[in-house]
Amino acid sequence: MRPPADRFRFHPYQRPAAGWGALRSVAHAWRDSKQPFKNLRAMLQTNQHGGFDCPSCAWGEAPKEGRIRFCENGAKAVNWEATGRGVDAAFFRENSIDQLLKHDDYWLEYQGRLTEPMYLDGSGNHYRPIGWDEAFAVIARHLKGLASPDEAAFYTSGRASNEAAFLYQLFARAYGTNNLPDCSNMCHEASGVALQESIGTGKGTVTYEDFARADAIFLMGQNPGTNHPRMLEPLREAVARGAQVVVFNPLRERGLERFQSPQNALQMLTDGDSAMNTAYFRPALGGDMAAVRGIAKFIFQWQREAEQDGAQGPLDLEFVAAHCAGFEAYRQVVDQTSWGQILAQSGLQRAELERAAHIFARSERLIFCWAMGITQHRHSVPTIQEITNLLLLRGQIGKPGAGLCPVRGHSNVQGDRTMGIADRPAPELLDALEQRFGFSCPREDGVNVVKTIEAMEEGRIRVFVGLGGNFAQATPDTPRTHRALQRCQLTVQISTKLNRSHLVTGREALILPCLGRTDIDRQLSGPQAVTVEDSFSMVHASFGQLQPLSSQMRSEPAIIAGIADATLGKDMVNWLALVEDYGRIRDLIADVIPGFRDFNRRLEQPGGFYLQNPAGQRRWNTDLGKAKFITHSLPDSLLNEGVRHKARKPDLVLQTLRSHDQFNTTVYSLNDRYRGVKGERHVLFANLEDIHRLGFEDRQKVDIVSLWNDDIERRVQGFTLIAFDIPEGQAATYYPEANPLVPLESYGIGSYTPTSKFIAIRLEQSTAPERIV
Numbered sequence: 001m002r003p004p005a006d007r008f009r010f011h012p013y014q015r016p017a018a019g020w021g022a023l024r025s026v027a028h029a030w031r032d033s034k035q036p037f038k039n040l041r042a043m044l045q046t047n048q049h050g051g052f053d054c055p056s057c058a059w060g061e062a063p064k065e066g067r068i069r070f071c072e073n074g075a076k077a078v079n080w081e082a083t084g085r086g087v088d089a090a091f092f093r094e095n096s097i098d099q100l101l102k103h104d105d106y107w108l109e110y111q112g113r114l115t116e117p118m119y120l121d122g123s124g125n126h127y128r129p130i131g132w133d134e135a136f137a138v139i140a141r142h143l144k145g146l147a148s149p150d151e152a153a154f155y156t157s158g159r160a161s162n163e164a165a166f167l168y169q170l171f172a173r174a175y176g177t178n179n180l181p182d183c184s185n186m187c188h189e190a191s192g193v194a195l196q197e198s199i200g201t202g203k204g205t206v207t208y209e210d211f212a213r214a215d216a217i218f219l220m221g222q223n224p225g226t227n228h229p230r231m232l233e234p235l236r237e238a239v240a241r242g243a244q245v246v247v248f249n250p251l252r253e254r255g256l257e258r259f260q261s262p263q264n265a266l267q268m269l270t271d272g273d274s275a276m277n278t279a280y281f282r283p284a285l286g287g288d289m290a291a292v293r294g295i296a297k298f299i300f301q302w303q304r305e306a307e308q309d310g311a312q313g314p315l316d317l318e319f320v321a322a323h324c325a326g327f328e329a330y331r332q333v334v335d336q337t338s339w340g341q342i343l344a345q346s347g348l349q350r351a352e353l354e355r356a357a358h359i360f361a362r363s364e365r366l367i368f369c370w371a372m373g374i375t376q377h378r379h380s381v382p383t384i385q386e387i388t389n390l391l392l393l394r395g396q397i398g399k400p401g402a403g404l405c406p407v408r409g410h411s412n413v414q415g416d417r418t419m420g421i422a423d424r425p426a427p428e429l430l431d432a433l434e435q436r437f438g439f440s441c442p443r444e445d446g447v448n449v450v451k452t453i454e455a456m457e458e459g460r461i462r463v464f465v466g467l468g469g470n471f472a473q474a475t476p477d478t479p480r481t482h483r484a485l486q487r488c489q490l491t492v493q494i495s496t497k498l499n500r501s502h503l504v505t506g507r508e509a510l511i512l513p514c515l516g517r518t519d520i521d522r523q524l525s526g527p528q529a530v531t532v533e534d535s536f537s538m539v540h541a542s543f544g545q546l547q548p549l550s551s552q553m554r555s556e557p558a559i560i561a562g563i564a565d566a567t568l569g570k571d572m573v574n575w576l577a578l579v580e581d582y583g584r585i586r587d588l589i590a591d592v593i594p595g596f597r598d599f600n601r602r603l604e605q606p607g608g609f610y611l612q613n614p615a616g617q618r619r620w621n622t623d624l625g626k627a628k629f630i631t632h633s634l635p636d637s638l639l640n641e642g643v644r645h646k647a648r649k650p651d652l653v654l655q656t657l658r659s660h661d662q663f664n665t666t667v668y669s670l671n672d673r674y675r676g677v678k679g680e681r682h683v684l685f686a687n688l689e690d691i692h693r694l695g696f697e698d699r700q701k702v703d704i705v706s707l708w709n710d711d712i713e714r715r716v717q718g719f720t721l722i723a724f725d726i727p728e729g730q731a732a733t734y735y736p737e738a739n740p741l742v743p744l745e746s747y748g749i750g751s752y753t754p755t756s757k758f759i760a761i762r763l764e765q766s767t768a769p770e771r772i773v
Contacts (some may be wrong), residue, residue: 019260034084085112157468158410178446213401225255262400283346365401540608
C-alpha cells in the first residue's frame with residue numbers, strides 16, 4: 001500500500017494554530033483511515049465517560065468540557081490506529097525483511113494493523129505465521145534457557161495500560177529481574193529524578209483546575225501546538241482573563257503565538273484568532289538553567305532592597321522557614337553566579353530576564369510547565385531543580401493555581417511508572433509485592449534504555465521483549481542500537497502496527513499483534529475496560545469502541561499473561577485467570593500500589609479519581625521531611641566533555657523535534673504544517689546568516705555529522721537546508737531521522753536521558769547527488 005505523497009515544498013505558515021487548518025487535516029486523516037464512518041463514532045467517544053482514552057498525549061480532561069474532547073493530533077492518532085488496512089501472513093510472504101528495510105518508517109506504519117502472530121525462526125528472510133501457544137512456548141524456551149534472568153530486558157511504551165503495566169512488571173520480577181527500561185528513560189526521566197530529590201515525588205503538583213486559577217503560566221522547552229494541542233485552550237483562556245503566559249523557546253512555535261479554537265463558533269466564522277502569550281523569550285539551547293538563575297538573582301536583589309526599606313519583598317520567608325531546607329546555601333550560590341555567565345549561557349539580555357522576573361515576582365499563583373526541551377540535556381536534572389528552587393522561593397508549590405507541571409507525552413507513561421515499571425524500583429514496592437504474592441523480588445537495580453543497549457552490545461542481554469513502541473528507532477545512536485538488537489537470541493515485539501523494530505531483530509523474532517486503545521477488548525467475563533493516568537494524576541477507565549480488525553489480535557494483558565503462564569506456570573500467580581476479568585488485576589493493584597484502594601469502585605465516577613500528590617499538599621517525602629533547595633553551579637560549558645575535546649569547534653548546535661504530523665516515532669504524513677514544510681522530512685532548519693557563514697546556500701543539500709570524542713562517525717545524509725527564524729548558532733531537524741547523531745554516551749547527569757536537544761554538529765557537502773531544491 002503506497003501512502004499519499006507530495007513533492008517537497010516550503011512556504012512559511014501564516015495562519016494561526018488549529019482552526020480551519022486543523023479541521024482540514026482531521027478530515028484527511030478520517031477519510032484515509034478506510035473506515036471513516038466507524039471512526040467518526042469512535043472519535044466522538046474519545047475522552048468521554050464510557051468511551052476510550054485518547055491514544056496520543058497525556059494531557060488531562062477539563063472537568064466540564066463539551067462533546068468534542070479531542071484535538072487535531074488526537075484525531076490523527078485515533079484514525080491511524082483504527083485503520084481498515086491490515087498486515088497479514090500474505091503480506092510477509094510477499095515482502096522479505098530485506099525488502100521491507102528499504103522503506104521508510106512512514107511507509108511501514110501506513111501498511112496498517114498487524115493482524116496475526118508472526119515468527120522469524122532464524123533460517124530465512126521472511127516471517128511466517130505462528131499460533132499463539134507456540135509463540136508463547138518459543139519465548140518460554142528462550143527465557144528458561146538463559147544463564148540469569150538479568151540476560152532478559154522487558155521494555156515498555158507509554159501507551160500500555162495500568163493493567164498491562166502491572167502484570168508486566170509483576171512477571172519480570174517473578175521471573176527474577178528489574179530490567180524494565182521504558183520510554184520515560186528517553187523523555188521525562190530527568191523530571192522524576194529531579195522532583196523526587198527536591199520535593200519527595202516524581203510527579204507534577206498541579207491539577208487541570210489550577211490553570212484557571214493561575215496568575216501566570218511559564219512555559220519552558222515545550223511546543224503544545226504539536227505535542228499536546230488540547231493544552232492550547234486553557235492557555236488561550238488564561239491570556240483572555242488577563243493572566244500572564246510567559247514562553248521560553250528558541251523557536252517561534254505557532255501554537256505559542258496565535259490560536260484559532262475549532263470549538264469557538266465566532267472565531268471560526270470570522271476567521272479570528274487569539275494571542276497565546278504575553279511574553280516570548282528565545283534562549284540559547286541548553287540556556288534555560290541560566291535563565292532561571294537570572295530570575296532568581298533578581299528576586300534576591302529585590303528582597304535585599306525591600307528589607308533595606310523595611311518592606312516585605314518578593315520572598316515567602318514564612319513558607320521557606322516552615323517547609324524548606326538548604327535555603328541559605330542556594331542564596332549563596334545565586335549571589336556568587338555572575339551576570340556575565342548568566343547572560344552568556346542563557347543567550348538572553350539582562351532586560352529580558354528582568355521582565356520575566358517582574359512577572360514572576362508579581363504573580364500570587366504561578367504554574368511552571370516544561371517538556372523535553374528541558375529534559376533532554378546534559379544538565380536537565382539541575383535545570384529542573386533550579387525551576388523547583390525558584391518556585392520554592394515564593395511558596396508556589398502546594399496552593400491552588402500554582403505548582404510544577406512536567407507535561408508528559410505518551411498517554412499513560414506516568415501511569416506505567418506508578419504501576420512499577422522502573423529499573424530502580426522503590427524498596428516499598430518490592431516489599432508490597434513480596435507480601436502480596438509470596439515470592440522474593442530481585443533487589444539489584446536493573447537497566448535503563450541506555451544501559452540496555454550497552455548490555456545487548458556486550459552480549460549480556462540476550463532476550464528483548466518490547467511492550468509497544470519502536471525501540472529500534474526511538475533510541476539514540478541508531479546504527480549501534482540496531483547492531484545491539486541483532487546480537488540478541490530473541491526479540492519480541494508486542495505491537496499494533498509494523499515498524500522498524502520488527503525488521504531489526506535478534507536471531508529469532510516474534511511479532512505479537514495486540515489490541516489498541518480504540519478496539520473492543522472481550523475476555524471471558526465480557527468487554528473489558530483498561531485504565532490510564534494523565535499528567536495531572538487523574539486515573540480513569542477506557543473502553544474500546546470498535547470491533548478489532550482481526551480475531552487473532554489479543555490484548556496486552558492477555559499476551560503478557562500468556563508469556564508468564566508459559567514461562568512460570570501458575571504456582572505464584574494464576575496469570576490466565578487474571579485476564580478473564582481485568583477487575584481482578586485492579587484488585588491486585590489496590591493491594592500493592594498506594595492510592596488505589598477500592599480501585600474498581602472509584603472508576604465508576606465520571607472522570608475517574610485523583611491520586612493525591614503529597615507535595616501538592618505540602619507533605620514532603622524527602623529524607624529531611626522538607627522540600628529541598630538543591631544547589632548547583634551553572635555548567636562550565638554547555639558543550640559536553642566528549643565534544644570539547646575535539647580539535648574542531650561545532651558549526652552549530654542541533655535539537656531534534658517532532659513535525660506537526662507526528663507523534664513520537666509515528667509519522668502521519670511527510671508534512672509539517674506550522675513550519676511550512678510539505679512532502680519531506682530530511683530538512684535542516686538554520687539561520688540564514690549561519691548558512692552563508694558556513695559556505696552553503698538556502699535549499700542546498702548537506703550531510704550532518706555530529707561531534708564526539710570517539711572514533712565513530714555519526715552522519716546523516718542528504719538533508720535540505722531551510723533558512724528559518726531560529727537564533728544564530730542553532731539548528732533543528734526531525735527525529736527519528738536524526739537519532740543516529742546522538743551518541744549513546746551523551747546523556748543527562750543522573751537521568752541517562754539522551755541529549756537530543758543539544759547535539760554538536762558540523763555540516764558537509766552532501767555525499768548524495770547535490771541538488772538545489
